[in-house]
Amino acid sequence: MRVAEDRQPSGDASLRSHSRLSMLRSPWLRAVLVLVFVVVADQVSKHAVNASIVQGEERKFLPGVELVNTRNNGVAFLQGCTQDNIVARIDEGVRVVAGHSEAAAKKGREYQKRTMVV
Numbered sequence: 001m002r003v004a005e006d007r008q009p010s011g012d013a014s015l016r017s018h019s020r021l022s023m024l025r026s027p028w029l030r031a032v033l034v035l036v037f038v039v040v041a042d043q044v045s046k047h048a049v050n051a052s053i054v055q056g057e058e059r060k061f062l063p064g065v066e067l068v069n070t071r072n073n074g075v076a077f078l079q080g081c082t083q084d085n086i087v088a089r090i091d092e093g094v095r096v097v098a099g100h101s102e103a104a105a106k107k108g109r110e111y112q113k114r115t116m117v118v
Helices: 011-024 027-052 086-092 102-112
Strands: 058-062 065-068
Antiparallel strands (some): 058 065
């Protein structure tokens, strides 16, 4: 008949606790935690704005920071613009225009009160 022996904790248990501690110090883990925090904070703030601010309304949040409920329908980049639609495109948010129309460019500059440095 065998009598149960008192066993000392093996070195494996201390290695496992040490590896957990070193994993918490890992720059990759910290980066992932920061990423998760930023994504969650972004989604919570968007939900709060949508729930409390009417679309188009502005609210002062902190000095120099205003919250505005807006909708973004995508990237406004390299839209084809003409002299007839340049103002509407600028109002949509287009900042880089395709079309090579000097007349559209001139009208757009006038609308935004900009000058072309030559």
